[in-house]
Amino acid sequence: MAAFDTSRPFAATGSASRIGTVFVNAFSAFAAWNDARMTRRSLEQLSDRELDDIGLNRGDIDVVASRF
Numbered sequence: 187m188a189a190f191d192t193s194r195p196f197a198a199t200g201s202a203s204r205i206g207t208v209f210v211n212a213f214s215a216f217a218a219w220n221d222a223r224m225t226r227r228s229l230e231q232l233s234d235r236e237l238d239d240i241g242l243n244r245g246d247i248d249v250v251a252s253r254f
Contacts (some may be wrong), residue, residue: 226251 229237229247237243244252 220249 226247229242229250234244237246
């Protein structure tokens with residue numbers, strides 16, 4: 187009977203590892219950009235009064251969105 191140990195992480199080596207790393211980095215960058223875009227879009231839809239209620243103004247939107 188064969189057993190497969192699933193507690194060890196898979197570690198690719200060589201070009202497969204580099205290609206995987208590039209793909210993961212590109213996907214992470216896209217996800218971060220999309221999170222910032224969605225945050226910026228949501229905050230831009232709020233009124234000045236609503237922004238003031240959460241302690242922001244229109245000039246703070248880009249700063250807050252870039253943190254994501």
